[in-house]
Amino acid sequence: MVGPGTRSKGGKKVSNGTTLHTAEFLIQPGESNPLQADAGLLCDSAGIILAIGQAHELRSKSDVTVHHQILMPGVVNCHAHLTDAGIAKPVGGGEGLVRWVQGLLASRGTAQPEEIFQQQVRAVLRQMMERGTVAVGEVANNFRTIPAIAETGIRCRFMHELLGFPENRAHQVMLATLTGQQRAELPSTIFYTLAAHAPYSVSPPLMKLIQQKNAQQGTFTFQHLAEDPDERLLYQEAAGPWREFLERIGGWEPTWEAFGVPPIEFYDRMGLIDGNFVGVHLADATEREIALMASRGARAILSPASNLHITGKFPDVMAMVRHGLQFGFGTDGRGSNPSIDVFDEAAMVLERFPNLPAGILLKALTIHGAEILQFSDLGKLTVGQASSLLSVAVNGSPNDLRGVEQAVVMDAVGRQLQA
Numbered sequence: 001m002v003g004p005g006t007r008s009k010g011g012k013k014v015s016n017g018t019t020l021h022t023a024e025f026l027i028q029p030g031e032s033n034p035l036q037a038d039a040g041l042l043c044d045s046a047g048i049i050l051a052i053g054q055a056h057e058l059r060s061k062s063d064v065t066v067h068h069q070i071l072m073p074g075v076v077n078c079h080a081h082l083t084d085a086g087i088a089k090p091v092g093g094g095e096g097l098v099r100w101v102q103g104l105l106a107s108r109g110t111a112q113p114e115e116i117f118q119q120q121v122r123a124v125l126r127q128m129m130e131r132g133t134v135a136v137g138e139v140a141n142n143f144r145t146i147p148a149i150a151e152t153g154i155r156c157r158f159m160h161e162l163l164g165f166p167e168n169r170a171h172q173v174m175l176a177t178l179t180g181q182q183r184a185e186l187p188s189t190i191f192y193t194l195a196a197h198a199p200y201s202v203s204p205p206l207m208k209l210i211q212q213k214n215a216q217q218g219t220f221t222f223q224h225l226a227e228d229p230d231e232r233l234l235y236q237e238a239a240g241p242w243r244e245f246l247e248r249i250g251g252w253e254p255t256w257e258a259f260g261v262p263p264i265e266f267y268d269r270m271g272l273i274d275g276n277f278v279g280v281h282l283a284d285a286t287e288r289e290i291a292l293m294a295s296r297g298a299r300a301i302l303s304p305a306s307n308l309h310i311t312g313k314f315p316d317v318m319a320m321v322r323h324g325l326q327f328g329f330g331t332d333g334r335g336s337n338p339s340i341d342v343f344d345e346a347a348m349v350l351e352r353f354p355n356l357p358a359g360i361l362l363k364a365l366t367i368h369g370a371e372i373l374q375f376s377d378l379g380k381l382t383v384g385q386a387s388s389l390l391s392v393a394v395n396g397s398p399n400d401l402r403g404v405e406q407a408v409v410m411d412a413v414g415r416q417l418q419a
């Protein structure tokens, strides 16, 4: 039988550049039955998937066969701060977010030659890619990391943070940003989105402007939220370490009055929490706040390694699953997490919550992460589309979704993206 990508010549089958990837298990996170045994995936020379099926049915359609233990889509790192790629050891943690931010800003104060900076960003991205990451959510308030990101070719959602706590600066900040944005040339692999850093760095009017601009562009709005308890004090009582910090750096607004409610509730009253909103961290979010966000169709990005380093808090992932709050993973910056491997985040969650529904972490690493970064072609394997195939070798011989997930997340001995 002559299949796609092969042609018959004098009765002899000749390859036309197709490759058949076979696997003991193929993980397709978006499918109702996400685990396929004895799987075959036929690709053309450009990496377009021609067919997905049983390995023995596809074997005759290609001369080149590559066997894998487990195949899955490449993974998505939804949240990184590549500006801090050169930080070898995380800035001191355990004393809350405000103290950590002060330490981070001090560590950034050391000027670095641009060439070295670009090398460091490229090196971190290449390490991510070597471990199976195909897309990254980069968070920055300037465009300095863009040349290095562009050079690696990794798909990127670039979240450009606007800073401005005083309300009367909102329009000025937005205007300056939009003017600057027009000057920034982005390659086709990098997708721009306006973002707010956190409730303590953005006024409600600026937050609203960011959301409106993003809605016009059809992009989500990302914001660090409920990362530590001090932001509650700020919004409820206009007090606490964030007020003191803002006063110290000259960012406080003397006429600012407390809202009397914590940020998630406040943003919800403003109409900001909806299907286009993504909250990052939620380590301090209560079950009620998680349920509220889920009911609005919002999403979350979790970076538990960073949370444990800075505040010791851990997001209530079980409550997120219970209420249906979709989440992806991010490694955050190297100032709070030496790992650049998003699988490490999933492993932490699995250790803490061993009874999560099987497959939820694989979804977070792939299809849910891709949806959060709005890359609809990533995080899944679709016939007719280019593949971002990740081959995973694990210890042991898992035989069901729970076992495969645990092995992939905790016991991988090798991971390799297929060209």
Ligand SMILES: [Zn+2]
Residues within 6 Å of the ligand: 079, 080, 081, 139, 224, 280, 332, 333
């Ligand atoms: Zn962050």
